[in-house]
Amino acid sequence: MTAFSHLTSPQVAALLAGPRAPVLLLPVGAVEPHGPHAPLGTDRLISTGMCARAADRLAGDPDLEVLVLPALNYGVTDFGAAFPGAVSIRPDTLRALVVDVCRALAGQGFERIVVVNNHFEPAHVTALRAATAEAGVAYLDLLRRANVARLTDEFRSGSCHAGQYETSLVLADRPDLVDTTAMRELPPVTVDLPAAMSAGRTDFVEMGMDRAYCGAPAGATAAEGTSTFDTLTDLLVELIREVGRG
Template identity: 80%
Template structure:
């Protein structure tokens, strides 16, 4: 069993005091539009999928016991505000939530925590970087140059919101949530999101993402998603082992 909240209180005590060091993973995402084809929960599905795969891969580890905490579904997602379905919280709320959750666990002696995020709105990322630093826990920052270099061409291009990169990951994990009939007909929308944000554009429409996606969703495949999940899981397992050595 790898779900933290499915254990009993005595089992958590046994885990904490046992010979294998517990490492807890906190998946974070957002509820925001991902084109006309992919689910609002795309970012969280990717984070949760990574965490589950990492926990499964390390299930037989002699030194570590990896558990997945209940996910934090909500994030800072103002850029999608003009589309139905978006649910955004403030950076202050997100930062406080992360810090409170981590502080609660650390008071119990469960201090090896890794926050895993796949929503990249700048205010959201800044809040997570601040919260994890203040809380003294690890953050898998997929926007760091060394991590970006290991991901797909589309991800590196910055034109990857609900495009081939993210849609492939959902197809690999929850294919029933992708409207593939729509996905296959979507034309490429090439928007360098980091450059657009640097130029002062504050929402998807201003960036030219009238359908709340960019990249090439029509090129997405489950096979690419599985391959990308392997890479993402490699990155997470490497950080888990680093946290376990601390």
């Protein structure tokens, strides 16, 4: 993987003048509780992992040069406010930050940008959709029905915050960050997050997630995480190729 921030200024100039079209990936996450077992930075870790894998997969592409931008670690995470470690920013702050970063890059000639997000609080997603539309860049929207259909049963169920789906992804990339002893002792917690949000519930405790997770984290495995990363990378590579063509 090539990290954009590891380049020198002359190397950036050479990239712009080179024969391959540069595509920049912007990983986005949040700092929020993910149960008693998974790290606060789970969402950013997943986004960054997808971007790294996509860049590696396309390393030999004759037409595209894919680089990963420094991640945006903070997001809108009001639902987790009752738990220590939650750090939320305002939707307008997130929107402005994404727009400013993308416009600064586009002004230099980097017009092919893909925002990659794995934090799905509604206000956060709405801010990113608005920001990417305003900046004229691509957004990999994992909540689109066609994308959801390609992911795991737990993800499709909507009961998937720090459960088997997310915990498996962390185990695949950073197993040292998962408290597997705590993970194995956690009983399944079924919460239909989309339905709870539609019903007007605005925090994890109110939704029945008094330990900041739902789903079945005890069933998480690195093997599932690796398989899911493959699917997520497929989705991202498909969008990168679309962006590269247009």
